Amino acid sequence: MAIVNTNCPTITLTTDFGLIDNYAGIIKGIILYLNPCARIIDISSNAPPFNIEAGSYLLETSYHNFPPGTIHLGIIDPGVGSRRKSLVVETEDHFFVGPDNGLFSFLGPKQIRRIISLTKKKYFLKDVSPTFHGRDIFAPIAAYLSLGVQPDRFGPELESIVRPKPLKARKTDMALGRIIYIDRFGNLVTSLKSPDLPAGRINVHLNDHNIGYVRTTFGSVKIGQPVCYINSFGYLEIAVNQGSAAEYFDIDYKSAAKILIAPV
Structure with a gap:
């Protein structure tokens, strides 16, 4: 209590x-x-x-x-x-x-x-x-x-509170998600958390873009290049090293952005 x-x-x-x-x-x-x-x-x-x-x-x-x-x-x-x-x-x-x-x-x-x-x-x-x-x-x-x-x-x-439909789905060796938050740096937070990701090495796709596999941090790629990683809150996030992923991929809250996680 x-x-x-x-x-x-x-x-x-x-x-x-x-x-x-x-x-x-x-x-x-x-x-x-x-x-x-x-x-x-x-x-x-x-x-x-x-x-x-x-x-x-x-x-x-x-x-x-x-x-x-x-x-x-x-x-x-x-x-x-x-x-x-x-x-x-x-x-x-x-x-x-x-x-x-x-x-x-x-x-x-x-x-x-x-x-x-x-x-x-x-x-x-x-x-x-x-x-x-x-x-x-x-x-x-x-x-x-x-x-x-x-x-x-x-x-x-x-007895209960309102619970919206899940913003993610798991299908065998794939996971589907969407963008739920864009911070002031233009980083794209997805609805997927670390436990939602398939085991092994995976590729992250944002709509038709292949971001690559999950890295550790921004500096894992060259400046200006996109990168995906698990953010400090446990969510899969897409960024651009020292840039804006929202601008790079032309994404805003009205965009129908789809995240697909699949094995390499």
């Missing part, structure tokens, strides 16, 4: 709000208004707009670096105001607050201790906007958690 350090609680923030508009700042203001002692840490507010997969990747690869009792506020919410549920998900050491849209699907069923549907309006802001649940529901819930309010005070318990 996760326990918040109410003397110095930590709340992380992962959103697609960006830093130009005032949305992320307002979220922090609401939290600090309710709990001036809260420490708010930005994981990122530059997740690509509406991209739940990318937001999930950012959260998955970040949350375990924070101390037990941390509250993780995730707001990538293209379905805001719809019938999708609002949640607190509790694991052994952490809390996750946000929409039930697959954002927290990286948490396996065995990791989850309980799931709470946020229905008790006394813990929301007075006038809830149908277009800004981050401000009116998720931020105050995170703040109340940081003050020691137990999750079951916020609403009834649920």
